[in-house]
């Protein structure tokens with residue numbers, strides 16, 4: 001007998017098996033199981049077998065997360081190093097943060113624009129006292145580049161449990177208010193109020209899961225301002241009309257939502273500041 005569409009999605013056991021299989025591998029054992037399950041539900045179609053869905057889910061996880069790590073994260077030795085340097089005022093703490101940000105291609109390519117990035121963007125929306133960083137990767141390591149960061153409340157979200165543990169320790173070490181949290185922000189964005197939400201270079205990842213869910217997610221974020229950015233190069237380094245295409249796409253969303261936007265083009269990143 002042929003299984004009907006969504007048969008597997010409604011059937012607990014096979015989806016549980018997919019989550020278990022995906023979590024077993026060393027690459028994805030640190031990924032939130034709820035997020036894996038939602039991806040499995042999206043990936044499943046027809047009468048796919050557990051093995052096929054597992055393969056499809058791993059491939060998606062690679063595209064939305066794994067592919068961006070440039071090396072195996074060394075969370076505990078990074079923390080030790082940062083703790084040693086916290087009180088040094090000779091720039092070594094910031095240099096160590098920059099070194100850690102090289103382990104994720106998104107933050108690595110932001111390093112060369114960091115001196116201007118927050119200063120230019122936040123000058124358009126100041127005062128900024130509270131920040132949400134959605135699908136943050138290692139970006140909270142850039143908090144020390146935010147003007148007057150000491151007074152901020154900073155809440156960060158991603159699907160990697162071990163990354164989130166590290167970021168919680170980092171936020172505590174910095175002495176800013178806030179925390180990091182494991183959350184699938186595409187289907188469950190935080191409802192917390194804040195001055196601004198950062199959604200940096202992640203919309204192309206969300207598109208891999210469900211392109212139609214992106215606009216609804218942006219609507220649901222409970223801040224007056226959003227900073228939405230896009231890469232200007234693909235991971236392979238090819239530009240492929242990215243600036244033009246992302247601009248057209250985002251202008252269309254802003255027009256439909258009646259949001260005011262300001263476009264800022266940095267050397268390695270295209271950013272839109274949104275006033276809702």
Ligand SMILES: C[S@@+](CC[C@H](N)C(=O)[O-])C[C@H]1O[C@@H](n2cnc3c(N)ncnc32)[C@H](O)[C@@H]1O
Nearest residue numbers: 065106107135136137139158159184185186200
């Ligand atoms: C391209 S990186 C961008 C990282 C960071 N925003 C930056 O610009 O440096 C994409 C990040 O989104 C995270 N991610 C992907 N889908 C997510 C989801 N549904 N919920 C939360 N985080 C997600 C990945 O784990 C990864 O850290």
